[in-house]
Amino acid sequence: MTAGSIIVAVTYGDLADGNEGSYLACAHVLADLVQHIVTPKKAAMFTTFPFLEKLPSWCFSAHSLIGHSRELSQHLLNEPFNEVKAQVANGTASRSLITDFLSQPHDDADKDIMKPVAFTVYMAGMETSATILQTFLLAMVLYPDVQVRARAEIDQVVRHDKMPCLNDRASLPYLDAILCEVMRWYPPTPLGVAHATANDDIYDGHSIPKGTIVMVNQWALSRDEDIFPDASRFDPSCHLTVDRKLKNPFINHFAFGHGRCICPGRWFVEYSLWTAAASILAVLCIDHAKDSNGNRIEVKPEYTTGSLIRPAPFHCLFESINTAREGHLRAMMNSE
Template sequence: MAFTGYNETWRLSRRIFHQTFRPDSALKFRPMHIRRAHEMILNLLDEPQQYNSHFATFSSSVAMSAVYDYESSARDDPLVRVVADALDIGLAMMTPEKAMSTDWCPGSSIKRDAQVSTNRTNEMMDVPFRYAKQRVVDNFIESRSSMVAENLRRMEKEDEAFKPMFETALKRAATTAFAGAYETTTSTLMVFVLAMVLHPDVQKRAQAEIDLVIGRDRLPTFDDRTSLPYIDAIFRETLRWESIVPLGVPHATTSDDVFDGYLIPKGTTAACNLWGIARDERRYPDASRFIPERFIQDDGTLTDDDPARYIFGFGRRICPGRHTADASVWSAIATMLASLDISPAKDEQGKVIDFTPEFTAGLTRHPKVFPCSFSPRSHVHSELLDELRTAI
């Protein structure tokens, strides 16, 4: 869907998408976001070295639930594997150097990779969709909501002739929703943890805010959000500091246009430099530094500058998952800050392991795995963790 031109199929997929992920509709997923964030904390404490895979599990389980009403297992879920494998191959092909390469270049593997990617993508579209459809047929989920279930019920009221087109659009929109959510949410959490490892002072201030506002006996919920402005400032700075979709998704002009005296012919590829906006020194002095305080006013409230207004793109093709992204990333970072200390990893002699952050390249980017450590905060005792385990 994200790479489809502006046409009827796109419009239908976008409409389907919007019905589930518009702000008021996305609210119903909030309890699930919090529950999955708690599960992520337990995973991080059980296996801290695998933190990137726990972020991927969080992102995929949130998406699987919202899109297919599929309750994935805490680790190594088979259906999540089908989808994640397809995405790994597909996204690895979308790098600038691959885009420059042509299949006649000696050694180019682009055709072969494309074939494998197509097969995996078809599997990724079909397998979870069949699962969700079967559940609707079995009448399992009258009371439960998911993008596929809601729309299959809606489809029942449509004309027979329209149903095949609707089902194809739904399948596409569902796959795109999962793909759009999985990589971006995981990448944003990687950026957040990198920032916490490099800026312990920021983490301390955030934890002090949480302790003061909600105490130490429970974990944050969405009801606390407006009372935790510094957590939101960290969230904004995370989106801004290392933009994970630096050039947005490329588009093309549908007709000739003239801008600033330049003719832009029909069909020209146009990319929006989101990275450039986020790193503009006039708007963000010392832009390469992680400074959440830039979003806090003297009276402690948030400023009007929210990077979410540009980091998700613009206009007709603006990211339709932005409200869900906002809820899932907020729940994950607020829960992590309340319950964990995130710090640089140490070697066997207790010396901090130095590292230089490195990033992947491509349509989306994220920090490569770096050494870091997760431990429970001093008040997070085993009873609280047991409570979380039972609640999940």
């Protein structure tokens, strides 16, 4: 839940003890429900047969899930916002997206907009960030040579008793390439995020009516052999030039979307994931776990299906390889 905790802190600040965990648990349940309710197949069905939208919800197999998801959505929409509002009133609120909003002149209409904005930031960022970090760990287990090269780059740039920080980033291009490849290898949203056309349009001779659901096939982009030879293999070097420079900035990655609807939180994802990956590689060796008989537990890149994919649960082993950096990391975690 680390990714979710960071996003909660940015969006809502420091919540009361126990409440953050409760909100995170509800959010994970809601995300799983949405995975079952909103699928690419159903989106295509409603686009092809728009009259289905006029049918009552009980006509569909997901009727009970829809009701439960609405309850959870209302809870997550209102409760964290109201808690921060109370903190602002009694002077105990910490800096966050919501406190910045509440400190400015606003009316009820603004509040009705801000609540779903915060909710969307929280829900969208939590699941995708967690998925990207899980894919990173999976890749490090399956491709130890990549892990060794990344750690060698960190050790060459950063003192042995210091943690890598964002000031070191310009000197660590291979780490950036790893994160770009994580997003390419298994994009979190293989068909992108569904959007709808605001007006009637014509593209390449095809008429596209207003309200048509449009999805970008990110999976096809990620498997384009003309750009990514041997696309099923995890290969960060495909994102580097011959002189070891990043070909394209991380925030321009196709996994963030395109145009006006590009992910507004991509800078947050960039910095938080870079910091997490750099810290993990600087301190820990990630390897295959072993069973009770000492045999290596094999791992395969198996993923769930749906609008958002994530790695199936897998076993791995973390081993500290730098006690000095481990001490710095523990001190930072304890200070928070």
